[in-house]
Amino acid sequence: MPIIVNMDVMMAKRKIGLNELSELVGITLANLSILKNGKAKAIRFSTLDAICKALDCQPGDILEYVSDDPL
């Protein structure tokens, strides 16, 4: 998957833990772990909105596109 989730970087910057973030965002700890570990296949705009609000960041701060095509 060429989309990398950099949520842990933003979480470290904001000094916020998974438990606290899951409470702020309103999703379960299990689902947040799936998202953080890059196991998720898709993310809803509503979830992205809530995460950006909780971490006070832009979607680009937590999602990154890395091409997997060999040059």
Add this chain to the structure above:
Amino acid sequence: MLLQRLLIAAMAAGALILLALPWIVYWALRYYELPASFDRQYYITSLCFLYPSGFLGMGILYNAAKILAKVNCDEPFIEENVRRVKYIARICAVLCCLYAAGIFFMRSFFVPILFIVFGLTALFLSVFGELFKKAVEYKNDNDFTI
């Protein structure tokens, strides 16, 4: 719950029929044909077709019971159920082949009908298995949409 009990009853009845098959076939041949014309060769041929059918039928019931158990545990859309539907489709295909051969050895009007029924069931279940597989894929995708 009722369906599960019916499946268990069908498996028990199937096991009993398999155990009593030599006597049932003997009685049926004596009943439907004249006692004097009892054909021992035909009796053995019938058993050769009916025993594999019985065991394969038990396999279908076993897989159906396993699927139902998973459905009752609120886990209907899982890979295991897709595999079991495909097993049932394959068993039906084997039964179709068995009865295709049976057309030449068993003198019954129902043998070609069974051949058609099992053939159609195998085709239908193969399509259903593919459909079920897609449903499982969509469900997995949906489960990983956060």
